[in-house]
Amino acid sequence: MTHTRFFDRRRLFAKVVCFLVAGIGACCLTNIQSLQAQLPQTTVYAVSPSGGQKGQTVEVKVTNGKDLENLDSLWFSHPGIKAVPKIQESNGKKTPIANTFMVTVGKEVPAGVYDVRAHGLYGLSNPRSFVVGDLLEKAEAEPNNKSDQATAVAMDSVVNAGLQGATDVDYFSFPGKKGEKVSIDCRAARIDSPMVAVVELYGPDNKRLASERDTFRNDPYINLTLPQDGTYQIKVFDLTYSGGAQHVYRLSVHKKPHIEFIMPPSGTPGTTSNYTLYGYNLPGGKISDWSIGDEPLQEVQVSIALPAKPTTLEMGEQGFPHEVSADGFSYVWESPAGSSNPVTIFFAEGKIVRDEQTKEETLSIPGEFVGQFEAKNDVDTFRFTGKAKEKYSIEVFGQRNGIVMDPVIVVDQVIKDKEGKETFKRLANVGATSVFPDLGGKLFDTRTDDPYYLFTAPADGEYRVTLRDLQFETRGNPRMVYRAVLRQPKPDYRLVALPLHPQAVNTGGAPAAIALRKGDSFKISVMALRQDGFNETIDLSVKGLPAGVTCKAASIGAGSNNAEMIITADESAKKWSGQIEIVGHAAGPDAKKLERVARAATVLRPVAVNIRAESRIARSLGLSVIDEVAPYQVVADVAEVKVNQGRQILVPVKVVKRTGFDNAVALAWSGVPKNSNITTQNKTIAKGKQEELFQVFVKNNAKPGVYTTYLQSTVDVSYRRNPGQVDDAKKEQAELAKKLTDAQAALAAATKKRDEIAKASDKTAEQKKAEQAKAEAEVKAATASVKAADAAKKASDKKVAAAEKAAAPKTVKVYAPSTPLVIRVNPAPVTLTLNVPSGGALKKGAGIDVKATIKRINNFKGPVELTLPLPPGVKGVTATTVQIPADQTEATIPIKAGADATEGDLANMVVRAKADFQGEALVDAPIKLKVTK
Ligand SMILES: [Ca+2]
Numbered sequence: 011m012t013h014t015r016f017f018d019r020r021r022l023f024a025k026v027v028c029f030l031v032a033g034i035g036a037c038c039l040t041n042i043q044s045l046q047a048q049l050p051q052t053t054v055y056a057v058s059p060s061g062g063q064k065g066q067t068v069e070v071k072v073t074n075g076k077d078l079e080n081l082d083s084l085w086f087s088h089p090g091i092k093a094v095p096k097i098q099e100s101n102g103k104k105t106p107i108a109n110t111f112m113v114t115v116g117k118e119v120p121a122g123v124y125d126v127r128a129h130g131l132y133g134l135s136n137p138r139s140f141v142v143g144d145l146l147e148k149a150e151a152e153p154n155n156k157s158d159q160a161t162a163v164a165m166d167s168v169v170n171a172g173l174q175g176a177t178d179v180d181y182f183s184f185p186g187k188k189g190e191k192v193s194i195d196c197r198a199a200r201i202d203s204p205m206v207a208v209v210e211l212y213g214p215d216n217k218r219l220a221s222e223r224d225t226f227r228n229d230p231y232i233n234l235t236l237p238q239d240g241t242y243q244i245k246v247f248d249l250t251y252s253g254g255a256q257h258v259y260r261l262s263v264h265k266k267p268h269i270e271f272i273m274p275p276s277g278t279p280g281t282t283s284n285y286t287l288y289g290y291n292l293p294g295g296k297i298s299d300w301s302i303g304d305e306p307l308q309e310v311q312v313s314i315a316l317p318a319k320p321t322t323l324e325m326g327e328q329g330f331p332h333e334v335s336a337d338g339f340s341y342v343w344e345s346p347a348g349s350s351n352p353v354t355i356f357f358a359e360g361k362i363v364r365d366e367q368t369k370e371e372t373l374s375i376p377g378e379f380v381g382q383f384e385a386k387n388d389v390d391t392f393r394f395t396g397k398a399k400e401k402y403s404i405e406v407f408g409q410r411n412g413i414v415m416d417p418v419i420v421v422d423q424v425i426k427d428k429e430g431k432e433t434f435k436r437l438a439n440v441g442a443t444s445v446f447p448d449l450g451g452k453l454f455d456t457r458t459d460d461p462y463y464l465f466t467a468p469a470d471g472e473y474r475v476t477l478r479d480l481q482f483e484t485r486g487n488p489r490m491v492y493r494a495v496l497r498q499p500k501p502d503y504r505l506v507a508l509p510l511h512p513q514a515v516n517t518g519g520a521p522a523a524i525a526l527r528k529g530d531s532f533k534i535s536v537m538a539l540r541q542d543g544f545n546e547t548i549d550l551s552v553k554g555l556p557a558g559v560t561c562k563a564a565s566i567g568a569g570s571n572n573a574e575m576i577i578t579a580d581e582s583a584k585k586w587s588g589q590i591e592i593v594g595h596a597a598g599p600d601a602k603k604l605e606r607v608a609r610a611a612t613v614l615r616p617v618a619v620n621i622r623a624e625s626r627i628a629r630s631l632g633l634s635v636i637d638e639v640a641p642y643q644v645v646a647d648v649a650e651v652k653v654n655q656g657r658q659i660l661v662p663v664k665v666v667k668r669t670g671f672d673n674a675v676a677l678a679w680s681g682v683p684k685n686s687n688i689t690t691q692n693k694t695i696a697k698g699k700q701e702e703l704f705q706v707f708v709k710n711n712a713k714p715g716v717y718t719t720y721l722q723s724t725v726d727v728s729y730r731r732n733p734g735q736v737d738d739a740k741k742e743q744a745e746l747a748k749k750l751t752d753a754q755a756a757l758a759a760a761t762k763k764r765d766e767i768a769k770a771s772d773k774t775a776e777q778k779k780a781e782q783a784k785a786e787a788e789v790k791a792a793t794a795s796v797k798a799a800d801a802a803k804k805a806s807d808k809k810v811a812a813a814e815k816a817a818a819p820k821t822v823k824v825y826a827p828s829t830p831l832v833i834r835v836n837p838a839p840v841t842l843t844l845n846v847p848s849g850g851a852l853k854k855g856a857g858i859d860v861k862a863t864i865k866r867i868n869n870f871k872g873p874v875e876l877t878l879p880l881p882p883g884v885k886g887v888t889a890t891t892v893q894i895p896a897d898q899t900e901a902t903i904p905i906k907a908g909a910d911a912t913e914g915d916l917a918n919m920v921v922r923a924k925a926d927f928q929g930e931a932l933v934d935a936p937i938k939l940k941v942t943k
């Protein structure tokens with residue numbers, strides 16, 4: 011049988027690059043982690059099993075990650091999934107088993123994909139996928155590398171497995187009956203595994219019946235009608251024969267409902283209506299007009315109530331970065347035969363019209379035209395009535411519907427002659443463009459193959475929209491479901507928040523959660539997906555932060571799509587972990603505020619610079635504060651300034667040094683675009699110093715807007731890892747030392763007693779013999795106790811030594827950002843130029859006359875006042891305040907140096923013009939002054 015293949019070439023490319031660079035199966039990308047030791051941060055790469063059955067309790071282990079000390083809980087994105095540490099009991103002492111939890115999945119938890127995070131000594135981790143279903147679960151049994159070692163799998167069950175090493179191959183067997191319609195679904199990429207899974211199915215006669223690799227979202231899926239009774243075999247392996255602890259997968263073999271797609275794929279939020287599910291094993295279903303390969307699809311009508319959340323996204327499967335701009339929710343059909351796979355139903359606006367194949371549909375505005383590129387050479391059309399000079403936008407959601415496709419929009423104006431004969435005037439053919447640029451750089455690629463077209467109707471009348479796939483000559487199948495959204499421009503936005511792994515600039519990326527030390531700052535990349543030309547400033551805030559944790563300021567300026575947001579923990583912040591929300595606030599139409607909650611994002615694996623990361627949409631944004639104190643914290647004295655073009659900003663920056671840390675702190679500005687005409691200076695706060703003054707100059711040609719900036723530090727820190735472990739080991743050592751002393755004392759007492767019995771003169775030989783035997787036994791027992799206590803003490807000495815070695819100071823690189831400085835640049839009323847005599851040389855006790863010239867701009871007509879403000883570190887230089895009246899443009903400023911004036915080149919000196927221009931406006935012109943004796 012044949013299946014149409016879909017594959018994200020980028021993933022394979024990354025994989026092959028990995029494979030070639032590493033030379034072995036293990037992915038090369040972890041190398042950036044080992045280059046330079048960094049402060050620990052709980053990171054999870056794999057959990058096993060990566061799923062559980064509804065209503066059951068399952069033992070789940072964090073099987074791969076880093077900085078996994080003292081994991082104490084697992085945290086799930088659904089509150090109905092709960093975990094407790096697995097406890098072992100030995101010698102009456104209860105202790106948790108490292109990295110192991112008992113996870114209970116509530117009966118009420120819908121089947122679907124969730125996020126799990128681990129919490130430990132180094133905070134809350136990045137998310138990993140955890141699947142909930144109603145099939146029986148089991149684990150693979152290695153060795154299963156040959157068909158005669160196959161792990162037996164029951165029908166309607168799921169097996170949790172992995173490729174334990176490079177070249178691992180896994181065989182499974184299941185019993186089948188002729189005519190049974192079976193789904194074989196392998197979740198690997200869909201649960202964050204680096205594996206490129208290949209699944210082959212063999213019949214009882216060892217004939218290969220199917221081989222699939224990339225059927226759905228980079229994972230294999232096989233559906234077929236079994237040809238005979240007998241034992242079937244499934245072979246699973248990786249395309250590049252790579253393997254390792256992260257290569258986990260879940261293979262299910264079942265006759266449960268499997269949804270391929272749903273029509274319409276979208277609905278109006280808050281409404282209940284009928285939808286048609288297409289797929290296999292749908293109870294009550296009938297054969298539809300569609301088939302995939304040789305397998306006809308069933309269809310069944312169901313009534314679905316949509317939640318009333320038009321601007322949220324909770325996808326059925328884990329979402330690709332390019333899908334992040336859609337709105338929708340995860341739907342599972344709870345059929346009489348059990349839960350289906352989860353699918354995303356999207357939120358629509360306006361009336362939804364389905365392509366009826368037989369006639370050309372007319373769409374009202376706003377409205378959605380939904381259809382499929384069901385076969386090669388398929389072309390679909392709809393019409394709408396436009397008004398002259400009105401603007402319309404057409405946006406196609408195809409690739410963002412989870413399917414590999416590259417839709418094209420063609421728009422024609424329909425022109426009718428007197429007889430009603432139609433001709434078509436081509437207005438646009440939009441194909442190879444993305445709705446959004448790549449906002450996440452190499453870490454989170456928001457580009458999509460979905461097109462977008464905004465146009466102004468040239469005349470009243472009908473317009474025809476033609477839709478097709480760019481590669482329509484070579485592909486087409488019923489899974490290729492799209493939505494074409496037609497609306498008058500509705501400026502709006504969505505946000506995505508990606509926690510950035512603390513590392514040097516331009517060194518790649520890695521999974522991260524917002525894990526703060528006490529007195530620490532952490533940065534998050536926030537991306538704005540702007541719709542229909544929305545161009546307002548988006549101010550960002552955070553909901554759900556614990557006491558002592560703040561975001562001082564963050565904004566995405568007009569015309570910008572990005573900001574790096576800094577979240578700061580005070581030193582007084584308490585240990586905490588939980589969920590937060592990043593919220594955008596922007597001016598919307600009709601003075602309404604558009605408030606949008608950011609979707610979360612996560613990088614799946616460490617990636618070297620210039621290699622595109624594998625990443626996905628996350629289901630929540632987690633934050634934790636850990637008990638450890640950050641070695642230093644860089645605090646900008648100002649969080650937010652409003653300035654006019656042509657203005658100096660002096661920012662006192664403090665570095666709070668703690669726990670004996672006193673190295674140099676190198677600081678470089680970040681968040682200032684190259685073309686912004688804002689100049690900054692990078693400086694190092696030297697060893698022994700706590701403060702520096704930083705100058706930022708917003709030049710008179712700076713682009714008005716909002717800039718979220720901060721200072722990026724790079725510091726070598728001498729760090730002791732987990733010193734608490736040493737304290738614990740020493741405590742135990744002290745207890746065991748006391749036990750040893752006590753045992754030795756007991757032995758001495760028993761020995762003394764025995765010896766005294768031997769010397770006693772008031773007892774008969776018979777009495778002595780009996781007592782001596784008893785005393786001898788006591789000595790023997792006491793000797794054994796001493797021996798045991800001594801061994802325990804020696805073991806604890808070793809433990810202390812090991813803990814001390816692990817906690818010995820090591821140099822690590824730390825890259826904490828400073829607190830933010832948000833600069834709001836407004837237009838200026840004037841430009842100011844100075845003519846400074848004799849290069850600004852100024853003798854103490856003397857003076858110079860500086861000529862100031864202003865040029866009024868932006869329709870400013872008023873008077874201007876000129877002053878000479880003294881920056882920190884300068885004294886004894888004065889100037890007379892002068893006015894430039896409304897009808898003049900020049901003035902002379904007499905500047906004098908007193909006897910006490912600061913000598914040398916004076917830093918950060920400006921002449922400042924003050925004017926009343928939409929409130930108080932200040933414009934600076936730098937002035938070089940050199941004071942000599
Ligand atoms: Ca295996």
Ligand SMILES: [Ca+2]
Pocket residue numbers: 152153154155178179180181
């Ligand atoms: Ca195997």
Ligand SMILES: [Ca+2]
Pocket residue numbers: 365381382383384388389390
């Ligand atoms: Ca079609």
